Amino acid sequence: MKLQQDLSVCVLLALCLTWSVNGGKILVWHTEASHWINIKPVLDTLVDRGHQVTVLIPSASLFMDSKSSSFHYEPFNVSVSMEEMEKYFDDYIYFSMYEIDQMNNLQMYIKYMDLMRQELKYSLKYLDGIIKSQPIMKKLKEEKYDLLLADPIFPGSELLADILGTPLVFTLRFSLVNNWERHCGQLPAPPSFVPGDMSKLTDKMDFSERVWNTLFYLINDLAIYDVNWKELDKYYSEFKGNHWINIKPVLDTLVDRGHQVTVLIPSASLFMDSKSSSFHYEPFNVSVSMEEMEKYLDDILYFSMYEMDQMNYLQLYIKSMDMMRHDMQYSLKYLDGIMKSQPIIKKLKEEKYDLLLADPIFPGSELLADILGTPLVFTLRFSLVNNWERHCGQLPAPPSFVPGDMSKLTDKMDFSERVWNTLFYLINDLVIYDVSWKELDKYYSEIKGTPTSACELMGKADIWLMRTYWDFNFPHPILPNFKYVGGIHCKPAKPLPEYMEEFVQSSGDAGIVVFTLGSMIKNITKEKGNMIASALAQIPQKVLWRYKGEKPETLGANTRIYDWIPQNDLLGHPKARAFITHGGTNGIYEAIYHGVPMVGIPMFADQPTNMVHMKAKGAALTVDLNFMKTEDLRDAVNTVINDESYKESAMRLSRIHHDRPISPRDEAIYWIEFTMRNKGAAHLRVQAHELTWYQYHSLDVLAFLLTIVLLTTLLFIKACSFCLGKCCGRKGKTKTE
Structure with missing residues (x-):
């Protein structure tokens, strides 16, 4: 009891430094067993002092219950049953009571590592229940807590505090070999006189004990890094930070600004997962397995890394065409999962979205925007030879000084390079039309029931957010609805592990x-x-x-x-x-x-x-x-x-x-919200979209002017011939007379 009172006093002193005498809002991280017994008196005292206390409580908890009258509980679901946790706890107790003393050091190390891995696996499942739950995270953000109080025995409180921007106070007895206190809290612990926790040593150590204490620190630090920190670093990094990598920070910011974000996610996705806490996911089924997609990606990588440089131009062309056709085949199967799913389309129509944000690397977003009658914003790095930007977005790209993307040319081209650049544009435009546009036109026309041009639908995009900037790009002409936001995912460096x-x-x-x-x-x-x-x-x-x-x-x-x-x-x-x-x-x-x-x-x-x-x-x-x-x-x-x-x-x-007036992420957010506020951005689209190819290049005007010049020339010649004929005719008559 004395220990609990001392702990209460210490924690209360720490908490009092974080806000004024007025009652604050405190969020408490979930914990178990004696950890809960120790923290509960502190919470009761905080409530008595006028603070609002909310405790996160999992659906499977051995010692916590939500029947306390003192404070509010925020329950969250976990994909672990009570039976699993009880069995794990019993196994741990049995190992500690009956097995550990019968084992040699190697057996004990192997068993303990196994238990640590199991514990981390369960801990991450508990963490999923909070961090990857959209309703929970939304509610926690809205509450605007003044402080997060946590016993770090269950990991994740530091991640939540970082996301919420909330001060964090830890309360703990110790960690194995004081690993957290030393490496994270920077608490000095010289092994010469500070025995590692759980080493069974005192501060009065002879030489052999100091050797053992040092080894005990080192061995357990390595074990904890291998079992815990590596996995936690990976988990935290996946949550906090490719096309998806670029678009995700924008979505997180939109959520923070109060927008409701729904992400369409296929049943087979290599990089996306539906466990993000920030926004809602709308899953759809595709007739492609994860294994197929992984094999296709591996084939692309192998071709690009090892085969491409060994091929002549004809072999390269044939292989590239084959891979592009495969890519289109898979893309249309993904598109089927949305367009040919009546429940999905019905649900999307009922939601009445204000905007569709898409990376056009997968086709179909322009068709969906047209069906839903929703403004469309693209975010992309580039397309092959800028085909989409030029033909659909009407972005000017003179081949004389704008190198086609993937041509490996710069904007400083000699005559032979300008010839190659022009041919590179023409050849790839023909290939893309044959492989992509013909198939998409056919598909879109089938879905809409009327002849439809996929490129024309793509050209109806209100804003094109291009993920480059003039630090990267060569200078080239731009249009009012093309915005350059390169580096959208960049951020200041954080301290290293x-x-x-x-x-x-x-x-x-x-x-x-x-x-x-x-x-x-x-x-x-x-x-x-x-x-x-x-x-x-x-x-x-x-x-x-x-x-x-x-x-x-x-x-x-x-x-x-x-x-x-x-x-x-x-x-x-x-x-x-x-x-x-x-x-x-x-x-x-x-x-x-x-x-x-x-x-x-x-x-x-x-x-x-x-x-x-x-x-x-x-x-x-x-x-x-x-x-x-x-x-x-x-x-x-x-x-x-x-x-x-x-x-x-x-x-x-x-x-x-x-050196720009607004950060790339803020600029992207501005133009997305601009498009929503104004129900589109049609006033930024150039009239070139409404012109035919011969009108765009003024070939009709040129033909008209050439015709005028030709007619004028003909008339002039005729007039001269007539005049000469008259003159010559009179002279002939005079001589005859």
């Missing part, structure tokens, strides 16, 4: 190199892995490499491999010297945001073109994955680090990125 910060700091003045090939590339061949590792081992910088393949045999002491890295936070670290990247737009924009020079290893899609842009702007070098040698990668990294011009160019792009 302590284990990673320690490695980064060990780099000294040399600094670090961040290396990732993106979220889609899980590994590369063993040969390539060894070649890359050998190159990285020869540079003085420490390297943080996101890589899931087999550990390379040539991995240097300066290089560490991670399943996941906080890319943005590493690029924003003062010791970041270079970024080795596959050339994805998201990663490039984070490098621009933080002013870090790049070495590109582009593989597919827009990556080669992206790196052409960065190289042309002086902020990057590129190497070819299939043809590079160890010294090529090593020399490229050394060059971008040691040649100051690359850093200067990267910083110049960073200044351009930051």
